Each structure stands twice: as structure tokens, then as C-alpha cells.
Amino acid sequence: MGKSAFITGVTGQDGSYLAELLIEKGYNVTGLVRRNSNPNLEHLKAVRERVRFVHGDILDQRSLIVALEESQPDEVYNFAAQSFVGASWTQPVLTGEATALGVTRILEAIRTVNPKIRLYQASSSEMYGKVREVPQTERTPFHPRSPYGVAKAYGHYITVNYRESFQMHASSGICFNHESPRRGLEFVTRKISNAVARIKHCQQKELKLGNIEASRDWGYAGDYVKAMWLMLQQTEPDDYVIATGETHSVREFLEIAFSRVGLNWQDHVKFDQNLMRPAEVDHLVGDASLAREKLGWKPTVTFQRLVESMVDADMERVGRGENHWISW
Numbered sequence: 047m048g049k050s051a052f053i054t055g056v057t058g059q060d061g062s063y064l065a066e067l068l069i070e071k072g073y074n075v076t077g078l079v080r081r082n083s084n085p086n087l088e089h090l091k092a093v094r095e096r097v098r099f100v101h102g103d104i105l106d107q108r109s110l111i112v113a114l115e116e117s118q119p120d121e122v123y124n125f126a127a128q129s130f131v132g133a134s135w136t137q138p139v140l141t142g143e144a145t146a147l148g149v150t151r152i153l154e155a156i157r158t159v160n161p162k163i164r165l166y167q168a169s170s171s172e173m174y175g176k177v178r179e180v181p182q183t184e185r186t187p188f189h190p191r192s193p194y195g196v197a198k199a200y201g202h203y204i205t206v207n208y209r210e211s212f213q214m215h216a217s218s219g220i221c222f223n224h225e226s227p228r229r230g231l232e233f234v235t236r237k238i239s240n241a242v243a244r245i246k247h248c249q250q251k252e253l254k255l256g257n258i259e260a261s262r263d264w265g266y267a268g269d270y271v272k273a274m275w276l277m278l279q280q281t282e283p284d285d286y287v288i289a290t291g292e293t294h295s296v297r298e299f300l301e302i303a304f305s306r307v308g309l310n311w312q313d314h315v316k317f318d319q320n321l322m323r324p325a326e327v328d329h330l331v332g333d334a335s336l337a338r339e340k341l342g343w344k345p346t347v348t349f350q351r352l353v354e355s356m357v358d359a360d361m362e363r364v365g366r367g368e369n370h371w372i373s374w
């Protein structure tokens with residue numbers, strides 16, 4: 047009989063790529079969805095008949111215990127969070143409840159139902175914030191710069207703590223930014239690729255952005271979920287930086303994205319002070335040597351190819367008449 051996995055945040059970018067990967071590997075996959083929501087299964091369309099959905103909420107301890115009792119997984123992958131950094135200043139308490147304490151609830155649910163269940167926790171390069179060294183490794187100290195980054199640091203350390211306190215097989219992937227055509231429209235990469243397609247199709251004239259000098263280590267989400275799975279196949283749990291080792295600015299992303307459709311970004315992009323963050327993370331670049339050595343993992347998609355594939359996918363979508371628009 048195949049293994050079984052339980053994924054929180056299954057309808058999102060990472061959850062959907064991981065569900066596809068695990069189903070291809072013969073897993074039984076259960077996904078947690080919120081009862082009151084009308085879950086958008088668009089990203090899961092290739093596999094949705096093969097995923098079993100259970101209701102529950104990362105904010106509600108009992109629902110997590112019941113969901114794990116019902117699904118009896120071998121592995122849990124925790125992606126549930128308030129994951130947009132920008133919103134974490136306007137919803138700091140919700141961010142703490144979901145992104146920080148949500149991890150403790152998952153750990154407690156595992157301890158209660160079956161402490162042998164293996165856990166993948168989605169940690170984040172946002173924990174490095176005002177970076178103390180370049181590139182960042184598993185040993186680089188954290189200095190988070192947003193309520194989101196602070197909450198992720200809590201989630202990271204509580205995972206380490208339960209591993210050390212209760213000998214749980216709990217691992218964290220300190221994932222640097224990872225993108226794809228399934229990225230949410232609020233994140234800068236998808237905001238740009240969607241706007242490029244809409245501008246090219248004469249549905250939008252300009253694109254408002256905040257700090258375009260910020261630079262990130264941007265990889266492809268489909269590559270990153272493979273590293274997450276590999277972490278749970280190791281005999282010993284550990285924490286791993288997952289990154290490409292290259293950093294690029296938002297400005298570089300704009301140049302490639304607009305030129306992909308023969309446009310000049312300077313003709314369309316406007317600066318909007320309201321999109322500047324109260325505290326910024328200026329420069330992130332990760333060193334994934336440990337993942338390369340221990341997991342045999344490496345990224346396969348270049349920055350140029352990533353940007354182009356996102357623009358191509360949005361050009362196709364907008365061309366088909368699918369209209370995605372975001373006002374912030």
C-alpha cells in the first residue's frame with residue numbers, strides 16, 4: 047500500500063504542486079480546506095478527483111486532530127498561513143495566529159494522533175530580513191522585518207523545539223521566494239506578469255509598484271516541492287535552505303517580463319508610495335549547499351525562463367478571456 051500525506055494549504059501554489067508530485071509517486075493525498083470557504087480548486091484541476099478533502103482550520107486545534115485521525119497520514123506538509131508579507135502589517139494578530147501558532151497546533155495534533163508522523167514546515171527566507179550575512183545559510187541569524195517574518199521565525203523555532211523535546215521527525219525548508227504561473231496575484235512577480243499580459247491586450251494602461259530595487263532569490267515552485275518531499279525521506283530530520291543562489295531585483299524582473307511581449311517597462315510602470323512597506327527586506331540570496339549535498343536537490347529553472355513562463359501563461363490566460371485584476 048502507498049504512503050499517505052496530509053497537506054494544509056493544498057489549494058495554493060505549493061500545495062497544488064506538491065499534491066501532483068505525491069500523487070505521481072503513488073501517495074494517498076488528503077488536503078485540508080476551510081469549511082466556510084468556497085475552495086478554489088483551480089490549481090488542483092489535474093488531480094482534484096484524486097485528492098481527498100477534509101474540513102478544518104489551522105486556527106482550530108480540534109479540527110486538526112480530527113482531520114489527522116481521519117486521514118492517518120505518514121507525512122504532513124504545513125503550508126497553511128497568512129502568507130502575504132504586505133498584509134501582515136494590517137493583520138498582525140491574524141498573521142500570528144495562523145502563521146506562528148498554527149504551527150504549534152499542527153505539532154500538537156501530530157503528538158496527539160501519532161507522534162511518528164513526519165512533518166514538513168514551510169519556513170521562509172523572510173526570517174533573515176535585515177540580512178546578517180550574504181549568502182544566507184541554515185546558520186545565519188534571523189532578523190525579521192515584518193509581522194509575517196516574526197511569525198515565521200516562531201514557526202521555525204517551535205518546529206526545532208518539538209523535534210528536540212519530543213524526538214519528532216519535523217523538518218523545515220527555509221524556502222526563498224518561489225514562483226510560477228500559479229502564484230497569487232498579490233505577489234510582485236505575478237502582479238507584473240498579469241499586468242504585462244493585460245497591457246499587451248489593451249485591458250490595462252499602467253502598473254503601480256512600490257520598491258523595485260528590492261532583490262530576491264527567485265526559483266520555480268515546482269522545483270521547491272521536490273526538496274520538501276526529499277526532506278521527509280531522510281532518516282534524520284533537519285532544516286534546509288532551498289534557494290537558487292542568484293539574486294535579481296524587481297527592476298530586472300520588469301525588464302524581462304515587458305520585453306517578452308515587445309514592450310518597454312518604463313512606459314507603463316508608475317511608482318506608488320502606498321505600496322512601500324514600513325520596513326523592507328532589501329536583499330536575499332540563499333546558499334542551498336546542504337540541500338545539494340544531503341538531498342541531492344538542485345533548481346532546474348533559470349530566472350529568465352521563470353519570468354518568461356509566467357508571462358507566457360498570463361498571455362494565454364488573458365488571450366482566452368480570463369480576466370484577473372488586482373487593485374493593489
Ligand code: G4F
Nearest residue numbers: 129131170171172222223232233234235255256257260321
Ligand atoms: O512578491 P512579494 O510580495 O514577496 P515577499 O515579500 O518577498 O514574500 C514572499 O516570499 C517569501 C519568501 O522569502 C515568503 F515567505 C512569503 O510568503 C512570500 O511568498 O514582494 C517581493 C518584493 C518586496 O521587496 C516588495 O516590497 O517586491 C517588492 N514590491 C515592490 N512593489 C512589491 C510591489 N511587492 C508586492 N507584493 N506588490 C508590489 O506592488
